[in-house]
Amino acid sequence: xxxxxxxxxxxxxxxxxxxxxxxxxxxxxxxxxxxxxxxxxxxxxxxxxxxxxxxxxxxxxxxxxxxxxxxxxxxxxxxxxxxxxxxxxxxxxxxxxxxxxxxxxxxxxxxxxxxxxxxxxxxxxxxxxxxxxxxxxxxxxxxxxxxxxxxxxxxxxxxxxxxxxxxxxxxxxxxxxxxxxxxxxxxxxxxxxxxxxxxxxxxxxxxxxxxxxxxxxxxxxxxxxxxxxxxxxxxxxxxxxxxxxxxxxxxxxxxxxxxxxxxxxxxxxxxxxxxxxxxxxxxxxxxxxxxxxxxxxxxxxxxxxxxxxxxxxxxxxxxxxxxxxxxxxxxxxxxxxxxxxxxxxxxxxxxxxxxxxx
Amino acid sequence: xxxxxxxxxxxxxxxxxxxxxxxxxxxxxxxxxxxxxxxxxxxxxxxxxxxxxxxxxxxxxxxxxxxxxxxxxxxxxxxxxxxxxxxxxxxxxxxxxxxxxxxxxxxxxxxxxxxxxxxxxxxxxxxxxxxxxxxxxxxxxxxxxxxxxxxxxxxxxxxxxxxxxxxxxxxxxxxxxxxxxxxxxxxxxxxxxxxxxxxxxxxxxxxxxxxxxxxxxxxxxxxxxxxxxxxxxxxxxxxxxxxxxxxxxxxxxxxxxxxxxxxxxxxxxxxxxxxxxxxxxxxxxxxxxxxxxxxxx
Amino acid sequence: xxxxxxxxxxxxxxxxxxxxxxxxxxxxxxxxxxxxxxxxxxxxxxxxxxxxxxxxxxxxxxxxxxxxxxxxxxxxxxxxxxxxxxxxxxxxxxxxxxxxxxxxxxxxxxxxxxxxxxxxxxxxxxxxxxxxxxxxxxxxxxxxxxxxxxxxxxxxxxxxxxxxxxxxxxxxxxxxxxxxxxxxxxxxxxxxxxxxxxxxxxxxxxxxxxxxxxxxxxxxxxxxxxxxxxxxxxxxxxxxxxxxxxxxxxxxxxxxxxxxxxxxxxxxxxxxxxxxxxxxxxxxxxxxxxx
Ligand SMILES: Nc1ncnc2c1ncn2[C@@H]1O[C@H](COP(=O)(O)OP(=O)(O)OP(=O)(O)O)[C@@H](O)[C@H]1O
Ligand SMILES: [Mg+2]
Numbered sequence: 025x026x027x028x029x030x031x032x033x034x035x036x037x038x039x040x041x042x043x044x045x046x047x048x049x050x051x052x053x054x055x056x057x058x059x060x061x062x063x064x065x066x067x068x069x070x071x072x073x074x075x076x077x078x079x080x081x082x083x084x085x086x087x088x089x090x091x092x093x094x095x096x097x098x099x100x101x102x103x104x105x106x107x108x109x110x111x112x113x114x115x116x117x118x119x120x121x122x123x124x125x126x127x128x129x130x131x132x133x134x135x136x137x138x139x140x141x142x143x144x145x146x147x148x149x150x151x152x153x154x155x156x157x158x159x160x161x162x163x164x165x166x167x168x169x170x171x172x173x174x175x176x177x178x179x180x181x182x183x184x185x186x187x188x189x190x191x192x193x194x195x196x197x198x199x200x201x202x203x204x205x206x207x208x209x210x211x212x213x214x215x216x217x218x219x220x221x222x223x224x225x226x227x228x229x230x231x232x233x234x235x236x237x238x239x240x241x242x243x244x245x246x247x248x249x250x251x252x253x254x255x256x257x258x259x260x261x262x263x264x265x266x267x268x269x270x271x272x273x274x275x276x277x278x279x280x281x282x283x284x285x286x287x288x289x290x291x292x293x294x295x296x297x298x299x300x301x302x303x304x305x306x307x308x309x310x311x312x313x314x315x316x317x318x319x320x321x322x323x324x325x326x327x328x329x330x331x332x333x334x335x336x337x338x339x340x341x342x343x344x345x346x347x348x349x350x351x352x353x354x355x356x357x358x359x360x361x362x363x364x365x366x367x368x369x370x371x372x373x374x375x376x377x378x379x380x381x382x
Numbered sequence: 383x384x385x386x387x388x389x390x391x392x393x394x395x396x397x398x399x400x401x402x403x404x405x406x407x408x409x410x411x412x413x414x415x416x417x418x419x420x421x422x423x424x425x426x427x428x429x430x431x432x433x434x435x436x437x438x439x440x441x442x443x444x445x446x447x448x449x450x451x452x453x454x455x456x457x458x459x460x461x462x463x464x465x466x467x468x469x470x471x472x473x474x475x476x477x478x479x480x481x482x483x484x485x486x487x488x489x490x491x492x493x494x495x496x497x498x499x500x501x502x503x504x505x506x507x508x509x510x511x512x513x514x515x516x517x518x519x520x521x522x523x524x525x526x527x528x529x530x531x532x533x534x535x536x537x538x539x540x541x542x543x544x545x546x547x548x549x550x551x552x553x554x555x556x557x558x559x560x561x562x563x564x565x566x567x568x569x570x571x572x573x574x575x576x577x578x579x580x581x582x583x584x585x586x587x588x589x590x591x592x593x594x595x596x597x598x599x600x601x602x603x604x605x606x607x608x609x610x611x612x613x614x615x616x617x618x619x620x621x622x623x624x625x626x627x628x629x630x631x632x633x634x635x636x637x638x639x640x641x642x643x644x645x646x647x648x649x650x651x652x653x654x655x656x657x658x659x660x661x662x663x664x665x666x667x668x669x670x671x672x673x674x675x676x677x678x679x
Numbered sequence: 680x681x682x683x684x685x686x687x688x689x690x691x692x693x694x695x696x697x698x699x700x701x702x703x704x705x706x707x708x709x710x711x712x713x714x715x716x717x718x719x720x721x722x723x724x725x726x727x728x729x730x731x732x733x734x735x736x737x738x739x740x741x742x743x744x745x746x747x748x749x750x751x752x753x754x755x756x757x758x759x760x761x762x763x764x765x766x767x768x769x770x771x772x773x774x775x776x777x778x779x780x781x782x783x784x785x786x787x788x789x790x791x792x793x794x795x796x797x798x799x800x801x802x803x804x805x806x807x808x809x810x811x812x813x814x815x816x817x818x819x820x821x822x823x824x825x826x827x828x829x830x831x832x833x834x835x836x837x838x839x840x841x842x843x844x845x846x847x848x849x850x851x852x853x854x855x856x857x858x859x860x861x862x863x864x865x866x867x868x869x870x871x872x873x874x875x876x877x878x879x880x881x882x883x884x885x886x887x888x889x890x891x892x893x894x895x896x897x898x899x900x901x902x903x904x905x906x907x908x909x910x911x912x913x914x915x916x917x918x919x920x921x922x923x924x925x926x927x928x929x930x931x932x933x934x935x936x937x938x939x940x941x942x943x944x945x946x947x948x949x950x951x952x953x954x955x956x957x958x959x960x961x962x963x964x965x966x967x968x969x970x
Contacts, residue, residue, distance in 0.1 A: 097579035109570035123578035433808040450811040497689035527704030611790030629792040661788035
């Protein structure tokens with residue numbers, strides 16, 4: 025177990041800079057998720073921690089020791105690959121114990137370790153099988169078994185669940201999470217599924233284009249997104265972002281609707297902002313923001329309304345059962361927080377709350 | 383507008399119908415004809431082999447009296463056993479040359495193929511293209527200097543000379559095959575190996591070599607056949623009988639028996655048996671190997 | 680292990696062996712071709728392009744060049760047409776397919792030495808298998824002196840074509856199998872006739888296979904040496920000599936190493952003329968795939 029410090033790390037591929045100076049502090053035993061859109065550098069960063077990619081600049085240390093120059097095997101890490109990378113010609117038991125065999129561990133020690141790992145992962149019946157004789161979920165577990173057997177300081181996962189079907193993914197998610205809680209090993213987990221990140225991680229690192237957008241607990245990111253990127257990226261359906269400007273006692277939207285808010289007093293009136301409102305913050309109202317309905321999608325518990333406010337596409341999640349059609353008009357008011365972003369920098373400048381009328 | 387489209391759909395439907403009707407009638411005839419043609423072609427194709435086998439077990443008087451295609455009056459297995467005794471030294475030499483050559487080719491080309499496929503380094507593509515080009519270099523470009531070099535090294539008329547030359551000649555093709563094969567193996571296996579603490583050589587030897595088994599068996603069968611069947615180097619690099627491979631042996635045999643055609647045919651059968659067995663037993667591998675990198679005949 | 684060095688360590692055995700015994704000789708052949716070297720013992724003296732000039736007036740060489748030309752044309756046409764027909768028939772009839780395939784593939788297992796010996800017997804006057812067959816079929820009129828001065832070159836080509844057909848059949852069958860069945864079915868549904876489907880779908884999709892079959896035929900035809908050596912030794916009266924055989928004879932029979940080397944260079948240049956465009960195309964594909 026160890027904490028991992030990533031300090032000003034840079035990665036260049038020729039002229040392309042894939043990682044542009046990243047700082048992350050990962051505490052001992054923490055489960056950290058790296059999320060971000062495709063191509064933002066998550067895999068690259070993970071592989072640099074693993075030692076599979078050279079570090080072009082900055083330092084990475086594991087357990088207080090700078091590992092920049094170390095081979096993967098010297099870093100005391102284990103990695104679970106997206107396609108599992110099981111050795112096809114070795115049985116499950118050998119796949120799991122290959123590292124120990126190489127290290128010259130005794131037969132007994134290997135046997136105990138493999139059996140322990142197999143018990144934890146419910147792999148006992150499959151130890152004598154070849155990877156091709158296993159289902160996707162079982163292979164996934166073998167890949168994790170291979171990592172566990174090494175008893176590393178840090179687990180690295182690169183989208184380990186993305187090759188599984190939706191149902192299996194949910195159950196494996198829980199399995200990995202409980203495994204982490206049992207073993208207490210530091211884990212870095214790459215995913216582009218933000219639900220996965222939200223449900224599993226102690227801490228989420230949101231990346232985009234080789235930079236960090238925000239680091240925080242899942243709820244911090246949800247409740248206090250640092251900027252428009254995080255606001256739009258975290259949460260599903262994503263946050264509605266509407267142009268507005270500060271007015272006396274609230275904000276005024278482009279269509280002229282004025283919303284009474286507390287917490288806007290500190291800003292100059294007429295300052296242009298982007299108001300971010302989560303889909304589930306809306307409630308039906310007599311008057312308020314006018315939503316031009318495009319479709320309504322009932323899911324049973326709630327109804328998702330897709331439409332437009334002015335020219336901006338919006339999504340609202342309503343607890344009421346609404347059956348609107350294309351062209352219908354709804355009036356909604358936010359009951360939850362309204363995040364205010366600077367339209368130029370994209371940074372969140374404050375969070376206001378609706379003033380309840382009655 | 384609507385009219386025309388309907389009309390067109392109709393007429394094309396007609397075409398489909400009528401042609402399928404015609405095909406339904408033609409089908410059995412076509413099929414029968416095709417089968418007959420194919421069988422005929424196969425028979426003609428097989429005639430040289432059949433004729434040789436037939437000749438090998440007959441006596442000369444029988445052949446001159448009854449013609450070459452008549453069924454044998456008696457089965458002269460002694461032709462074959464005599465041919466075998468005569469060819470035995472050559473067969474031995476061929477085995478001594480071929481087996482190490484195949485093993486050497488495999489080892490050297492697996493290592494090179496692994497590097498070319500799995501490692502990223504300056505000059506990699508360039509290296510690969512050089513190897514592709516080299517696989518087309520005709521023997522004629524190397525014959526004279528290699529002959530000279532082997533004489534200078536005192537290796538003329540040794541097995542070593544032939545083994546080294548065969549490995550050299552097979553390297554480009556075999557490297558090509560192995561590179562292409564390793565390209566199909568996920569690169570993550572190497573990374574998983576590195577994380578498990580394996581050195582580059584361990585990854586190669588304990589992960590990639592075992593995984594390459596299908597490609598290896600194909601390559602072994604092909605290389606065995608090609609090296610065993612080589613004639614030119616066997617002629618050029620040897621002097622005494624002891625070091626000559628069976629392909630040279632069959633020529634000597636032919637010279638010795640001249641018009642004793644039953645013996646010559648027996649010699650051909652004996653000389654061909656090793657590669658024939660390998661081919662018949664591992665036909666699938668052979669074909670796969672050829673289609674994997676097929677640049678030779 | 681130094682990471683930059685590792686790939687070269689893995690490549691080293693191949694590079695060393697090929698470098699010493701393969702690449703260095705290639706350059707030496709060019710060098711020797713500019714000398715009048717006789718035998719291996721002593722290096723010859725530099726004569727510039729004299730050997731090449733002499734080749735232009737060497738009737739034996741020009742004669743062999745003509746025969747090689749005939750080889751190339753015949754090899755491009757005969758084995759490939761035969762093979763594509765056989766492949767289509769095998770593909771369409773399924774009946775006894777694996778046995779039939781084995782029959783067509785079998786010559787690939789035989790060395791040119793054996794093919795030469797077998798076909799030598801086939802072409803033998805009177806008792807030979809071919810004459811006997813023609814007599815048996817009542818076609819005595821077709822009999823010629825197969826290995827005589829008029830026919831020998833063609834007869835040798837036929838023997839080699841037998842083996843080359845086997846190769847091309849393998850390639851075309853693999854090519855045909857690689858065509859997705861749905862594609863042909865889709866064409867059928869679209870109302871294509873058999874002929875249309877063959878010429879508009881099958882044949883274009885066989886292009887990779889054709890490239891391989893054609894380039895192999897070219898190279899085999901240009902290099903044909905072993906089979907000439909076993910069947911006719913270029914005779915009678917040089918009527919079946921080809922360039923590759925000429926090179927072998929000048930070198931190892933007449934011991935004119937310098938002169939032989941110059942023929943070797945010419946064989947190499949002829950091959951290169953066909954190979955270079957092929958490798959060029961491959962280079963482009965590689966850069967696409969590997970970058
Ligand atoms: N070997 C390489 N050479 C050049 N550029 C590379 C290389 N590997 C990755 N990149 C680039 O670096 C950037 C980050 O890639 P990376 O694989 O880390 O993305 P990712 O966040 O893992 O994306 P995904 O979610 O699609 O897996 C991308 O723009 C990619 O094109
Ligand atoms: Mg990735």
